[in-house]
Amino acid sequence: MSVLFVTATGTDVGKTYVSCALIRALRAAGRPIRAFKPVVSGFDPAEAGASDPGRLRAALGPDAPSLEQIAPLRFAAPLSPPLAAQMEGVTLSLDQLEALCRDQMAGDAPLLIEGAGGVMSPLTDSETNLDLIDRLGVSAILVTGSYLGTISHTLTALEVLKARGVPVAAVVMSESENAPDLAETAAGLSAFMPDIPLFTAPRDAGGWDASALARGLSF
Template identity: 45%
Template sequence: MHGLFVTGTDTEVGKTHVTCAIARGLSAQGIRVGLYKPVCSGATTDPSGQMVWDDLQRLQAALPAPVELDRICPQRFAAPLAPPVAAQAEGKAIDEDLLRTGVAAWDDAADVVLVEGVGGLLCPLTGTGTIADLAVDLGFPLLIVSPQRLGTINHTLLTVEVARHRGLSAAGIVMNRLSPEIDASAASNAAEISRLAGVPVLGEFPFRPAVGLPEDGDNVKIDWWKVITETDVRSATRDSPY
């Protein structure tokens, strides 16, 4: 199975926004796409009293056909906290095996699966493990989402450093504008990150309002299939169950 693990320099930097855009772009090419978020925390309640996870609704909507929520995210918690803390608040624990095996639900249904992480690479995922540990076990190349703002160079380089330390292969970096305003650093951030990190900056996603995101980066011209398959070839020596 081809795959891409979408991580970020932090929480709320646009991982879901970018993942949805990639899913739509690949689907438009006739490529079967699977979406997997191993765990999600932070729900709201709809008028009927049902818990709703905004990120998961957007992921569901990015697929060309309806898919049950459990297939996208089998572990969901209400509190807007790190997953192990959110699970503990409900008297539960993260199922470590399911974090890794849940992606297999897409084995016969997808040509490529996009895995969206939680927070950044060192976000706690269990009592002892992090998102980076899961990324290593799944073996998919990383796509790093970096906010287009002052300070992003440091945060992006830290993420790349963690990835390299764990032996993770990075397919590239995308910059994401989080507000309509743009500061002076935006003119040089991408070039500096690419130069210092040794990882290509593939493109920049324009600002979209947080609600709806009707076009989810459709005007960003990146050949995602090429990015995924070429990175897979470069990292083919990595041991992975997929």
């Protein structure tokens, strides 16, 4: 089964924006796709549609599974998952998160798994998104911003993924607010990673067309 893990250089750089655009592009091309976000924090049931899993569900279309199926672990506090879970009397474990992902990976269509925060953001008291990706043995899409300093952050994340032997299918630079020119920043980054496909995701009013990314993925 084809599985890609969408991770990032940090929090709020555009993982869900990129994931939703990719889902829409795959569906427009007639390709099946599912989405899963095992844990989310900062979740407000009153604003479920605007949440990360709510946006993923909308991108999946009318036949999408329930929000509870897309994101089974939802916590209210806008903190890292282990801290948000602790505030509700829950202790997260990597075994639990892996089992949830593997249940989804057993499905009959390609799957996007979206992490929480950056590649080195904590998922449990002692483990990170990287540990989960490593356990699952899947390839990653790395999302980064276009802000000043992003080249260093992106190359650092790529080195960490490489050290664990995680294949990177693509890097997507999601446009940041009040940032340097997107194309120029992407060109500066691409010189340091000639063997990894790099895509730019502008924040256009109509949303980013991710069809080029979709075509480039053996997925």
